[in-house]
Amino acid sequence: MLFNKNPDDIKKFMEMANDRRKIIEETPATPLPKTYAVNELSKALHPGVIPAKIVSIEEVGNNCKTIRLKSISENKRFPYFKAGQFVTLSTNVDSSFVTRPYSISSSPKEAMEGILEVTVQKAGFFSTYLIERAKIGDELVVGEPSGDFYYDNLRDKKNIVAIAGGSGITPFMSMIKSLEENSDDFNLTVFYGARTRKDLIIDYKDVKSSKVKLVIVLSEEKVEGYEYGFITGELLTKYLPETYSVFMCGPDGMYKFVRSEFEKLGVSKYAIRQEHNSIGNRNVENPREFKLTVHMRDQVYTVAALENETLLAAMERAGLKAPSRCKSGSCGFCHSRLISGKYYVNKEHEYRRQADLKFGYIHPCCTYPESDMEIDVPPFNV
Numbered sequence: 265m266l267f268n269k270n271p272d273d274i275k276k277f278m279e280m281a282n283d284r285r286k287i288i289e290e291t292p293a294t295p296l297p298k299t300y301a302v303n304e305l306s307k308a309l310h311p312g313v314i315p316a317k318i319v320s321i322e323e324v325g326n327n328c329k330t331i332r333l334k335s336i337s338e339n340k341r342f343p344y345f346k347a348g349q350f351v352t353l354s355t356n357v358d359s360s361f362v363t364r365p366y367s368i369s370s371s372p373k374e375a376m377e378g379i380l381e382v383t384v385q386k387a388g389f390f391s392t393y394l395i396e397r398a399k400i401g402d403e404l405v406v407g408e409p410s411g412d413f414y415y416d417n418l419r420d421k422k423n424i425v426a427i428a429g430g431s432g433i434t435p436f437m438s439m440i441k442s443l444e445e446n447s448d449d450f451n452l453t454v455f456y457g458a459r460t461r462k463d464l465i466i467d468y469k470d471v472k473s474s475k476v477k478l479v480i481v482l483s484e485e486k487v488e489g490y491e492y493g494f495i496t497g498e499l500l501t502k503y504l505p506e507t508y509s510v511f512m513c514g515p516d517g518m519y520k521f522v523r524s525e526f527e528k529l530g531v532s533k534y535a536i537r538q539e540h541n542s543i544g545n546r547n548v549e550n551p552r553e554f555k556l557t558v559h560m561r562d563q564v565y566t567v568a569a570l571e572n573e574t575l576l577a578a579m580e581r582a583g584l585k586a587p588s589r590c591k592s593g594s595c596g597f598c599h600s601r602l603i604s605g606k607y608y609v610n611k612e613h614e615y616r617r618q619a620d621l622k623f624g625y626i627h628p629c630c631t632y633p634e635s636d637m638e639i640d641v642p643p644f645n646v
């Protein structure tokens with residue numbers, strides 16, 4: 265029953281139409297806003313892609329360069345990010361359209377000022393292009409900051425132990441800057457492995473925050489004030505705080521070695537967070553060439569795909585704008601539908617959900633062809 269027999273309820277109901285009319289009459293006849301604060305905030309945090317221009321290139325270490333980008337988007341900013349995250353850079357290189365992830369080496373505060381830095385080491389097709397051919401004034405497309413390689417006070421201990429190898433120091437450079445600017449609040453002990461001092465991207469003089477302890481470990485040069493050798497359990501125990509979470513970024517070989525050293529110290533693998541590395545070519549002798557048919561909206565393309573390269577690499581080489589972000593199989597941004605064909609995925613990069621396996625979805629960034637294939641790929645709006 266809508267009303268009980270309370271006369272007050274009945275009276276309120278009878279007055280409802282009049283009250284509503286009065287509210288409508290008193291409302292100003294101004295048009296509704298075209299945009300709302302919450303939509304603006306969402307656009308600022310998730311702009312999709314950000315056009316940017318190279319404003320400086322600085323040589324750091326051996327075969328490494330720090331590329332400084334300025335946002336040329338409408339709001340002249342980059343979205344806010346957590347120190348440790350990565351962005352993708354995309355551009356046309358000759359007849360290919362290439363996208364690669366790079367850890368951000370600048371601070372979150374600088375992103376608000378429209379500046380973003382990545383530190384690139386010469387290795388692979390796109391990084392070599394950036395080191396050898398990119399110049400000031402070139403325009404690149406920057407993807408949204410991504411990844412979960414950052415300090416989270418709900419998940420991590422207050423003391424972070426960072427293990428960095430070579431250019432794996434870059435996400436920690438961002439964390440160091442973020443701590444110096446008080447954008448983050450934790451204690452950071454960085455074990456930074458390099459071959460010689462010439463290979464260093466940062467040195468002791470670059471660290472100013474009392475919350476950061478840097479330990480540089482040189483494997484091929486003995487220098488006073490620097491540790492010598494590898495990041496062993498024995499070396500770690502000299503500097504480790506009492507309780508801590510571990511973050512690692514570097515080559516796969518380093519992950520394997522340092523993980524086993526932590527194991528000896530009784531550190532659970534769940535306390536170790538490691539950044540995913542981009543997937544390279546598969547080791548196949550005399551790789552066969554297959555036909556890859558790609559559906560993108562209402563277009564169909566046919567490209568050549570080698571047995572030792574990922575489907576994403578084949579599409580990029582052919583100049584197709586296929587979506588990609590982490591290039592390690594973990595983020596799902598390249599999620600595409602398999603129509604037909606046989607393929608291989610290394611189990612270390614198998615992050616697909618059960619539903620993807622059941623209904624035939626693949627991540628082209630980590631899928632190698634083993635026959636002719638046909639796939640349906642969402643377009644990448646850059």
Ligand code: FES
Nearest residue numbers: 589593596598629
């Ligand atoms: S780009 Fe992240 S899963 Fe393929």
